[in-house]
Amino acid sequence: MPSIHLHDELSQTKARVVVETRFGPVTGGRSKNGAVVFLELPYALAPERFKNPVALPPEFRYRNREYIAENSYAVQPSNDGQAADMKFEDKVGLGKPTENPLFLNIVIPPSFPEKTDFAVKIYIHGGFLQFGSPHSLGSQAQYVAAERSEVWVNIGYRLSAFGFLACDKPKIEGNFGFKDQWLALDWIHENISAFGGNPENIQITGLSAGAHSVHQLLHHASRLPPGVKAPFTSAVLQSNAIATSPKTPEQLRPQFAALSRALGLDPDAVDTLSILRDPSKTRWKSITELIDSESLGAHGTFRGCLDGAWLSNSPDPMTWQRTGGLARGLLEHGVRNVIVGDLSEEWYLYSIAHPIKQKHDVQQNLERYYPTDMVQDMIKIYWSLPDDVKAEEYERLFGVILATGQVHLPVRLLHRDLLQENYPTFRYTIKWTPEQVRPKGKAMWTFRIPDLTTPQLDIVRSWLDAVDQATQELEHQHLKRRDLKEVLTLQVNKKIEWAVDVGWDDAMKIRKLLPGEV
Template identity: 50%
Template sequence: MASVPHIHDELAANPERVIVDTKYGSVTGGRAKNGTAAFLEVPYALPPGRFMDPEPLPLDYKYERKEYITEDTWAFQPRRDGQAAAGSYHVDQVGYGKPSENPLFVNIFVPPSFPSQKGFPVKVYLHGGFLQYSSPHRITYQNQFVAADRSEVWVNVGYRLSAFGFLACDEPKVNGNFGSKDQWVALQWVKENISAFGGNPDDVQLIGLSGGAHAVHQNLHHVSHLPESVKSPFHSAHLMSNAMVLTPKTRTEMRPQFQAFCRALHLDPTSSTILDDRAVPAETICRTIESKAAGPNNSTFRGCIDDDWLPSTTDTMTWQRSGAFAQALKQKGVRSVNVGDLTDEWYFYSTSSVIEKPADIVPNLERYYQDDIAEKIMGQYEALGDDATPEECARMFGRMTSDYQVHLPVRLLARDLHNAGFPVLRYEIRWTPEQNRTDGYVTHGTDTYLWHLRLPSLEPSQAEIARAWIRRVNEERIALERAGKPSRANNEVLALCEDKSIKWVEDDKWAEKMRLLVTLPGEV
């Protein structure tokens, strides 16, 4: 049993049930201890085929007649470095139940006043985990408290991860971006169905943490290329501690990873055997990723250019810099973007991979970046001697990856939107609750307790700070949307300061981080 009860436990302990009528039939949920209505693992798409694009629910689909109140499944995924030795997943990280190749469901949290009140703002949440790990069931993502406190409907999206979500190749053709396309189908489902759960489909914010923020950025780019008559299914976006910094690889560029991975599975890369879940069980795929048998630089799977998701006719980051990206977002109905980071992001990233010597750094950078970019990144930092300690090597890797995963891309996105006159709010978090920090650092993900108002993990005074912070960010966002343009300079951020005050300050890291632009194509 988890130390803090999961929503799964709360719903089991409360006999009250809530029935919602949807176009796919009735859905029965329960109520949390605080009265929030919750519906767990509601399907938004048909069960997917392995390495196949998701299919929306057909019009004649009918939901199974059962209670949607349990955490039964989560996406198949490798264990993180360090977890594999432990031999099991922790329930607080992925939820109860067992892994599945069908994580295409949403968890919905609705304010206690439902159904007598409706029309609530909607927050759609894409969980973090490098696009490789985690689950919408993760304890810190459970939204019964923030839904009740702020009278908002929260929707946590399950999507395919790691190789199951992002393996790609041109020959043989494997489309890739399956996890991203899952998210898009979920957004369409929200647009069409959330009113049945009390949500306002015309007030939807797409939110993502870490890998989820990277996914939000990709969704923004996808929106910017929609056909002229098609509007965005969401109206604002919030990127927490991540964004895109480079144009994704093409499927052709992904071919070496695909071939290496197939060989690690003892498969012919030209055959279709990997598609067969009977011939190649999901557990075997996960173990192969964990073993890094394909090489450390081939054990992380990311999005690609595939024309169905992101077009090859326009370079993604050139499009963003040009101002056409921001203009297209406005035309599609996206009214604002929030983006921000924390002061000690480096510490989390220093622990995200096993880095014991200087030679370990480049192969692990190549998990995320093209080979030439990885070498350029290395050139921006002081060289480590051959006698560098594992701690020094890990810290250097943390500095590099936090800069290129978080600090630089969030500034880059804010700059490009700001320069195009798009309403963008950039923030910085310099304080998080002391008891929730990792080894004392205000590092990656420790702000989750604030954004999700995780009351069991907050002191009363800290909860008030969280409320004030969320309220202020929302007020600033609304003001920006009304103005229709940025209100602050590029180098200003709304900060949650060390003394717990909230105020606009100058970004004292702007020059330090933006100097790294010299490593990026098209920036110099």
């Protein structure tokens, strides 16, 4: 079965569905399997560059048109090594770049509107926070929505510099992409019942950088004011988590300076920020082309910051998590359980994330994500290569180190920190993925019928059933308390079982390099 975009499916079907929202009626379509689909439904006002998102005001009204097209995706760089073998439109959709990607794609089971009160699954896409789109072909949810009778919502948010530039002088608050996501969660919680979803059964999920985002959202939710409930009830982190507290805006000042100078601006001039914010004076393409050129080096990757507002710094996030604050805060604010896991072959996608040709490239690119002194210590632990090896060996080493720091270690630490507080959680690992989509596993979670064979679909169905069963047991406090190293495992032989984590020691090699870990 060929894979085609929802955009094309909806244009080929005549069925239309109208839903009445608090912002007026909206019209969607039905995909070929009958799932009801709304594409690019705004959840916020068009954002101003490098400013916080603004919720739709009560008087806002949706435009009178059909929401069935992939018209846009977030402006972003193109130096995405992980997607080098993917058609660009399969990564971002069929539209054009925009600085306003604050929209949702909503997919509802075919039985709507006769049936409602479906569980809601929210998906936050990955891409190092630099790339991607809610339109990515592998995340389009018409198949899983129909198979599992769930409402699926994909979130669009700002990326790269547009989502994560931060500085103390001049003051740029940063974390705009995470704040976009939170505003989307608020919209979904308040409006999803009109689309057949149960607002008291909302699970946020994220892959790779999307899982990092979910971890950010969990920390934010855990420190909401007393009595305020989070706009979601559970979470799944797929192949990523936070290992260290982000840099502060002050520590990110050199990145702002590097960007400004590369654009021909004086970072200390009083009007530089206003020039950067003005699209008529600084085209978005001049920023993305600069990043693509790699002239910013390690400053070309834009991440979240420890601002004291979005993420509290008293105590810092990882101390808060390690000492039980995260677990207690999540329960207090209505987040009932958290599931976290990884794939056994994470290293490969990380090995191709950046150009790695020589030893120097390994350290330079690790410094996009970690402080220099920590990178040097990581290399000392892992480095076992002679000086004259081929580039492929450097690539693999880089992939192993980065996958450990970004995935294998932090997912285990998060699980450990929640479990020690008796918080409802479990961990999974996937050692088998369908050969034709390997090493990526997203097609499994979205039950992508066009991408999988019938025997593979049977395995995937069993895997999703096993995860759902374990989650339900968590919900009802019937899941047997498992040892820290016991994980729900999809084995290489395709058997699903609770098994001992054989990768624990390798993942823990660099644990003591993290602040507060002893």
